[in-house]
Amino acid sequence: MSDQPEDTAATDPQSAIDAQGEQRRTELDDRIFDHNAGDEQEGIPFVGAGPGDPRLLTVAGKELLAEADLVVHAGSLVNSELLEEYCDHAETVSSIGKDLEELIPLMRDAHEDGDNVVRLHSGDPAIYGAALEQMDALEHEGVPTYFVPGVTSAFAASATLRTQLTLNEVSNHVAFTRPQGETLTEEDDHIGEFVEMGDVTTCIYLGTHAVAETMDRLIDDGHDPEIPVAVVYHASWPDEDVLYGTIGTIGEKLDEAGYRASAMVIIGEAVTGAGYERSYLYDGWADRGPDGDGAGGDASDDETETTDDSANPDTTEATQ
Known part of the structure; x- marks a missing residue:
């Protein structure tokens, strides 16, 4: 990757956070409607590393790390085996002990120099990850960002x-x-x-x-x-x-x-794991038929055709 400059421009993360928050109150980000959670997008991805085992890193996360020039990671909260397996080709920097005034210019300057930057959080960055404040600070300085989910602990x-x-x-x-x-x-x-x-x-x-x-x-x-x-x-x-x-x-x-x-x-x-009752989802499918009319049929057909959660309260639980 390209060399980082010794002196980076001063950044004021709190002002950026305030400005982005105010903008978010008044208008929706078009990217909400343009991309799905698994899409590779423009800018710096904030990737969830998962709970620890490198095998629990998502496919999207692996692909982004494979292309990375700089990986800013959550120090000992990310398994060193994961860093060795997926980040050995890239420059790695621990975020532990660094404040936003140091992290934001580091990632911004690398991105502006044309490097592929990945911000690697432990678990899922949307849960106690303090990710949005970093993203808002970067967005305020013209650097696009996006979330890549991870498996939370x-x-x-x-x-x-x-x-x-x-x-x-x-x-x-x-x-x-x-x-x-x-x-x-x-x-x-x-x-x-x-x-x-x-x-x-x-x-x-x-x-x-x-x-x-x-x-x-x-x-x-x-x-x-x-x-x-x-x-x-x-x-x-x-x-x-x-x-x-x-x-x-x-x-x-x-x-x-x-x-x-x-x-x-x-x-x-x-x-x-004790004391639960049989769920409605898998109760009596043989008597319902493919259209739920009691004519018999394959349960898997009914599962895929169920579209109304209110009609089947266990659908979300069973398919997540």
Whole structure:
């Protein structure tokens, strides 16, 4: 790739973020209607690296990394094996320890020099990735950007646990959340509310260090200490570890294991994979016929012809 200049033009990310946000309030971006999520587009892609295992990187992500001259990645949050396998031909720069005032000129200048730049986030960049502020700052300076989805750690964790996050008659909702701390006030911590609902699977990001405190608060607020909890450390990584417990026991188990970061915490009955009811989707197809009229037929035909989610509440769950 071309050499980066020693001095880059000053950038004011906050002004750019404010300007892009104001523009977004008043008009829709035409690219929303011009491209699908898997399309390769003009500009810098913000690619989800997935939860850890290089094999869980998407095909689109692999193709973009294969063409990259510069990969700005999320440091140790991205598996080094993935970087070695897919980025060994490119210059790689860790974003850890760099602020926007440094990252934006780095990516902007490389793009303007004609280099293919990829911004590689861990998991999916749309979930706790702080991607949009980087994209807005780049867009404000004339550099197009776009998202490339990745597999988030909650999905890798559910695969490890051999269960679903949604289960008929057990969990109809999923909450992606984080606990109170330096960046989230007590008033903005809604974990207790999700647990109170009963049929919610609560997936806690960025909260490994605070599991004991979170569980203590739930107990103090009157929640059942026997509600199941699973903690999956480094989901899909070679050193992955799984801890099972309850609201009343998982804090002590995690403290004994010594994990303080990089774990997915999942609260709810779906963790066990037990107690669910047979779904409507695969119930009685043999009696319905290809047109749903009871004339018999192949179930796969009916599955592809179902177009109304309200008529089949399990369609989205079964086909995602």
